[in-house]
Amino acid sequence: xxxKLLSSLLAVTMVVSLTAxxxxxxxxxxxxxxxxxxxxxxxxxxxxxxxxxxxxxxxHSETPVTYSMSFSDxxxxxxxxxxxxxxxxxxxxxxTNVTLDLTSIxxxxxxxxxxxSINAGDAPYIIPKTYxxxxxxxxxxxxxxxxxxxxxxxxxxxxxxxxxxxxxxTITRNDGNFYRLPGMLEKPLQDYxxxxxxxxxxxxxxxxxxxxxxxxxxxxxxxxxxxKAYMVSEGMCSESDYIWSDLWxxxxxxxxxxxxxxxxxxxxxxxxxxxxxxxxxQFDQEKNEWxxxxxxxxxxxxxxxxxxFVEGGILDPETFxxxxxxxxxxxFRGETAIMSVNRGQIATFESGLQEGLGAGNYExxxxxxxxxxxxxxxxxTRLENGVMISKKAYDxxxxxxxxxxxxxxxxxxxxxxxxxxxxxxIEGETYNVVDGQKVLADGWFCGGLGYGDPTPEDETDNKDMxxxxxxxxxxxxxxxxxxxxxxxxTPELQDYNERVAEYRTLRALNPALASTADENEQINLWxxxxxxxxNTWTLNFVTGKKDIEAEWDTYVQSCVDxxxxxxxxxxxxxxxx
Amino acid sequence: MKIExxxxxxxxxxxxxxxxxxxxxxFKVINVIIMLIICAATLYPFLYLVAQSFSSExxxxxxxxxxxxxxxxxxxxxxxxxxxxxxxxxKNTILYAVIGTFFSVFFSALLAYPLSKSTLRLNKFFxxxxxxxxxFGGGMIPNYIxxxxxxxxxxxxxxxxxxxxxxxxxxxxxSFFQSLPHELEEAGEIDGLSKYGVFFRIVLPISKPIIATxxxxxxxxxxxxxxxxxxxxxxxxxxxxxxxxxxxxxGASTSADPGAVSAESMQVAxxxxxxxxxxxxxxxxxxxxxxxxxxxxxxxxxxxxx
Numbered sequence: 041x042x043x044k045l046l047s048s049l050l051a052v053t054m055v056v057s058l059t060a061x062x063x064x065x066x067x068x069x070x071x072x073x074x075x076x077x078x079x080x081x082x083x084x085x086x087x088x089x090x091x092x093x094x095x096x097x098x099x100h101s102e103t104p105v106t107y108s109m110s111f112s113d114x115x116x117x118x119x120x121x122x123x124x125x126x127x128x129x130x131x132x133x134x135x136t137n138v139t140l141d142l143t144s145i146x147x148x149x150x151x152x153x154x155x156x157s158i159n160a161g162d163a164p165y166i167i168p169k170t171y172x173x174x175x176x177x178x179x180x181x182x183x184x185x186x187x188x189x190x191x192x193x194x195x196x197x198x199x200x201x202x203x204x205x206x207x208x209x210t211i212t213r214n215d216g217n218f219y220r221l222p223g224m225l226e227k228p229l230q231d232y233x234x235x236x237x238x239x240x241x242x243x244x245x246x247x248x249x250x251x252x253x254x255x256x257x258x259x260x261x262x263x264x265x266x267x268k269a270y271m272v273s274e275g276m277c278s279e280s281d282y283i284w285s286d287l288w289x290x291x292x293x294x295x296x297x298x299x300x301x302x303x304x305x306x307x308x309x310x311x312x313x314x315x316x317x318x319x320x321x322q323f324d325q326e327k328n329e330w331x332x333x334x335x336x337x338x339x340x341x342x343x344x345x346x347x348x349f350v351e352g353g354i355l356d357p358e359t360f361x362x363x364x365x366x367x368x369x370x371x372f373r374g375e376t377a378i379m380s381v382n383r384g385q386i387a388t389f390e391s392g393l394q395e396g397l398g399a400g401n402y403e404x405x406x407x408x409x410x411x412x413x414x415x416x417x418x419x420x421t422r423l424e425n426g427v428m429i430s431k432k433a434y435d436x437x438x439x440x441x442x443x444x445x446x447x448x449x450x451x452x453x454x455x456x457x458x459x460x461x462x463x464x465x466i467e468g469e470t471y472n473v474v475d476g477q478k479v480l481a482d483g484w485f486c487g488g489l490g491y492g493d494p495t496p497e498d499e500t501d502n503k504d505m506x507x508x509x510x511x512x513x514x515x516x517x518x519x520x521x522x523x524x525x526x527x528x529x530t531p532e533l534q535d536y537n538e539r540v541a542e543y544r545t546l547r548a549l550n551p552a553l554a555s556t557a558d559e560n561e562q563i564n565l566w567x568x569x570x571x572x573x574x575n576t577w578t579l580n581f582v583t584g585k586k587d588i589e590a591e592w593d594t595y596v597q598s599c600v601d602x603x604x605x606x607x608x609x610x611x612x613x614x615x616x617x
Numbered sequence: 618m619k620i621e622x623x624x625x626x627x628x629x630x631x632x633x634x635x636x637x638x639x640x641x642x643x644f645k646v647i648n649v650i651i652m653l654i655i656c657a658a659t660l661y662p663f664l665y666l667v668a669q670s671f672s673s674e675x676x677x678x679x680x681x682x683x684x685x686x687x688x689x690x691x692x693x694x695x696x697x698x699x700x701x702x703x704x705x706x707x708k709n710t711i712l713y714a715v716i717g718t719f720f721s722v723f724f725s726a727l728l729a730y731p732l733s734k735s736t737l738r739l740n741k742f743f744x745x746x747x748x749x750x751x752x753f754g755g756g757m758i759p760n761y762i763x764x765x766x767x768x769x770x771x772x773x774x775x776x777x778x779x780x781x782x783x784x785x786x787x788x789x790x791x792s793f794f795q796s797l798p799h800e801l802e803e804a805g806e807i808d809g810l811s812k813y814g815v816f817f818r819i820v821l822p823i824s825k826p827i828i829a830t831x832x833x834x835x836x837x838x839x840x841x842x843x844x845x846x847x848x849x850x851x852x853x854x855x856x857x858x859x860x861x862x863x864x865x866x867x868g869a870s871t872s873a874d875p876g877a878v879s880a881e882s883m884q885v886a887x888x889x890x891x892x893x894x895x896x897x898x899x900x901x902x903x904x905x906x907x908x909x910x911x912x913x914x915x916x917x918x919x920x921x922x923x
Contacts, residue, residue, distance in 0.1 A: 115864050118853055144851050148867045156848070160762045365887070372678045395675040 093444055096193050099451035101137040107433075107445055108141040108164035110157075112150040112515055117488070117506045119144050127509030131461060138448050140166075147514075158182070158430070165433035166449060168515050171425045173220040177213060178557065183429040184217035191443050192450035195221065198520075202226050206549055207422045214554040221453065223424030223518030229525065230409075230417040230540045232300055235381040235389060237267075237374075238405035244270035248407050253543045257305065257345045257410045264354045267377050276374065282356035283377045284349065287367035289314070289359045297575045298360055298582065300380050302346065307547065308412030309342035313578060316418075317571050321611055323550040330611035332604050334574045335596045338413055343581040344588055345412065357583040372396030381406065383533055387490065406536040408543050417540060420547040424518040427453055452516070459520055463489070463528070465511040478527050480505070488512035489528040555614050563610065566603040573602045663898075669891035670694070677887045693892045703893065706858040710897075713857055714839040717777040721835040722828060725782050729790035730816055744791075751784045757848070764849055775849035776857070780838065786831055793827040794820065830911045833904075840901055858897050865890055 093101040113119050119142070123129050133139050143164050145153045150169065157163045158181045167182075176182045186208075189195055199205060204224050211218045241248055244266040251259060264283060271277045287293070288300035295315070302314030311333040312319030322333040333339060349355035356376075359367065371379045372392040381389060386406075393402055409418070427449060434442045452458050464471040464478055471478050485491045488506040495501055506512045512528075519525075526534055555563060577595045580586040586595075637645070664684040669677055670693060671686035681687045697703050731737050732744055755763070760779060769775040797820065805815045821828070846860035 113853075144853075146851075146853075146864055148864050149847055153847075153851075156758065156761055160758050160765065162762070162765055369678050369680060373680065392678060396678050 093447065097451075097455055098457060099136050099138075099448050099455075101444065101448070104137050104139065105441075105444070106139045106141050107166060107448065108143065109166040110150075110154060110164045110168065111142045111144045112147045112169045113144040114147045114514060117504075117510075117513065119510060120507075122508065123510035128462060128465075128511050128513070131466065132452070132458075135457075135461070136448060136451065161432070163430040163432055165430050165437075165445060167428040167430060168453070169425050170220055170428045173428050176428070177219050181431050182219050183431055183434060184215070184219055185221050185427075185429055186212070186216075186218045188429075188443070188446050189221075191446050192221075192454065194450050194454035198224055198454060202422075204422065209552040210421070210549060211423065212552050212554070214556050220426040220428055221449070222426035223453075223520075225422040225424060225519050225525065226521045227541070228417070228419040228422050228546065229537065230419050230544070231382045232304060232380060232418065233382075233409055233536070233540075234378055234407050235386070236405050236407055237377045237402060239403040240267050240271065240377045241405075242403075248405060252408045252410075252539070254415075255410045257308065257412060258348075260410045261345075261348055261352060261354065264349075264378065265352065268354065271377065280353070281375065282354060283375075284354050284359075284379070285356035285362070285367045285370045285376050286359045286380050287364040288380055290362045290364060290367075291360075293364050294360065296579075297571075298579060301359065302578065302582070304380070304409050304418050305346055305412065306342055307416055307418040308410065308414065309338045309345075310412075310414055310416070310547075311336065311339045311342055313339075313342065313574075317575060317578075318567070319550070320571065320574055321608060323548075323615075325548050328615075330608055330615060332599065332608050334578075335599050335604065340588065340592060342412060343578060346582040347584055347588060350582060350584055360579055360583060368392060369396075374402070383529075386530075386533070387487075387492070406532065408536070408539050411544075414547075415543075415545050416547045417544040420549060426518075456520075456524070459517060459524060461511075462516040463512055463524075465505055465509060470505045470509070470511060486512050488514075490530055490533075491528075551615065553611065553614055554617070559610065559614060563607065566607045566610075570599060570602040570604055570607060573598055666891045667895055669888055670895045672888060674886050674888050693886075693888045694896075697889060697892050697896070702853065702856075703858070703861070703896075705854060706856050706861045707896070709855060710840060710857040710859065713773065713776050713842075714836050716773070717781070717839040718832055718835040720777065721781055721783070721786075721839075722831045725787050725790055725831060726821065726824070726828070728782060729787045730794050730820060732787070733791045733794035747784055747787065761848055770849045771852045771855060772849075773855070776842075776845045776855075777839075779845055779849075780842070783835070783838075786834060790824075790827055790831065793824060797823065826911065829908060833908050833911055837901060840897075858893075862893050862897055865893065 093099065111119065120127075124142075129140055129142070141164075143157075151171070154163070154167055154170070155175065158167075158176050158179070161181070163181065173182060189199075199208065202224070207224070208218060208222070211220060211222060213219070236248060238248070241263065244263075246263040246266055248255075248263070251263075268277070268283045271283060272279055277283060286301050289298055289302070293299060297317045298314040300315055303312075303316045304314070306313030306316060310322070312322060313334070317334075320332060320334045321330050323330050346355075350357050356362075367376075367379060368389070369392075370376045371389070373396045379389075390404070393404070429446070429449070433445060437445060452462075460467075460478075464480075467473065469481065470484050471480050473479075480486060480489070480491055483502055484505045485493045485502050486505045489512050493502050493504070526537060529537065577586070577598065581588050581595075661684065665682070668682050668684050668686045671689050671691070672682045673688035673690060676682055676687035728747075732740065732747070734740070737743070754760075764770055764775050764779070769778065801819055801823070802815050805819045810818060841859050843857065843860040843863050846855075846857055847863075850856055850860070
């Protein structure tokens, strides 16, 4: 009897608690429903009149306003109060009369904390540095920003000037809207490539600069065979050692897919692999249909080529299981002659080589990745991470003020004025323009822009403007024109980018897949095991655990069994709609 | 058969040394070897960490460090302790651990004591009600909303309050209190002590074993807790050292995140990471040998029904 009483009591408590959770807001919503995006936009023309702010290339509010914004705070240049009192945020306020109420979140936990705050209904108005907004769309917590871009002159200007609509279509959902204001690039930059030990290649008689324009992976293999022969003859390694042990391919950073290396190689053969394995279904522009690239003849050539490096004693098969630090340390010790790199790591690798080999004992070169069956670079997207706008902003600000906030967002993320401010600081103070080139002013250096301290032995004479004032931080300056993006590149990096642009071409974009929520679920149900199957077989082929010729048909059948055909058919059905 | 009989006789004679059978001796040797292997496997990572923390970065990169430091130096320790905010994080951890442990033990005892009394009205309701919370929690997001609504985010309380009372520990303490002889409490009451007097002046003083165990459990929990900091502490100046450590380790491993922009990468030197880990682990390692018996004892004490 007592147990029954207790059970009843607990049940009643639970029901009461659940009822209480509903709160008063439910009543408010019933009496005053939040307007749909369509309804919101219908009255926008009336709002533009009688503004208390100027907008366009510049934005300035007549009255001081405050907008909340999340901030991805990197621990290696943490935000300080000085940024707000005299640094980047103070300057933003000075120029626009807008104060940013910042929620600083450590960059490692940024995505998780944003998800938490959105789900808890506590998100800031402006949420920058968003890579994937899809998980928040169905909950209605973020605004379909595509409906508001007409209020954003800098954004629309860039879209029109550089013909970005096809790129924007790739993030447009089946309701016809996109929910993230993306960073936009005039042209994609091929960030990941290979860094080679030029001194070893030269000594082995391989002039990479002379052959890289149209070299193939076979050419790279031949070159590495020569380099290995030289290293063996010099006693730098033995015949049984591998001279290529790559990073970003192991279980952790490679995500069990072969990571960066197989992505770079794969797209040279027109197939999505490694980090891009989720793009295994590619679009055939000529036939106007989707197909599974992972079972094509190109794919077979690609895994055969990758396997050739392993079988030939060049590429260490541990590449696909090891930690990144194992790979970098081998390179720093001079045991390997080639490794993947991106522009953020060049300085780190340089100091690692100096530690391991000593300055002056080596020479490096950023090479253009070889070709496979095509001449494409791996990257083809012109979109970067972007900004989400919380629905809470509209609810709390009201329509007029919401539009005003969007004008400010447009200025902050898309105007040239804000771009220069956030990246370089104040002209005449932190930087100067000399012969049309921006250079840091005396007394300043900036790790974020690739400017090291010219006198590291004296810690007092120069200051890092990113640490001091927060300029050149990672929350803002994504995208924009090529001249803006590359205005801080080292000559070596600029040279590399020019070579890539000259030697390689751009893959056409896959069209957007305007799938419904149900179709998305079905795609995920089929795609996840299919991708796992492809990854397993690919790594087995590449590392030589399975014979490519003998087991190719079994592999193709395993993909069919994993619903590959159904998935491709579904893609094509959606495409035809 | 004969040998067995002899052994049995010997077993029952106190002071007489038992001669081990050869099988038993072999077993002991194998046992010792296996134990040594396990000890080495357990000890090696820590020794490696300590050796790295005292070695130069160049030696680590060259792979020369094993269990002995190479290019021994104290520069890393000096740098970690003098520069940056490490000491501040350390101070926070000590603060959270000391304050948190004190209040956790105090409130746990305050809750466990009445529950240990069968005479407590509605005891059969309260105890299951408390046990209920072991299996069903509000969840992360409701807790986050609650802390936000209370205005406790970015405060010391947000680190301590959510885990102030551990249900499992309360049950351990309750069992311990139940095992105490109630005659002592009755004697105190006869001599004029109130219920609170009995609790503070009789029960608590004779409950040192369980309190020591609880102190250790709670303190170890607070010392290594980073999740509350992740949820509620955005302000770096309030971070505990465990969260800082997590960030530098995660930061290094995600430097090549395919989604991350390359200019945003970070590499923390291996010796700095090792040094930070050693500094965090040392206090608990130093304290543990002296109070490890309470770990076992406490569990045993709590498990005995009165």
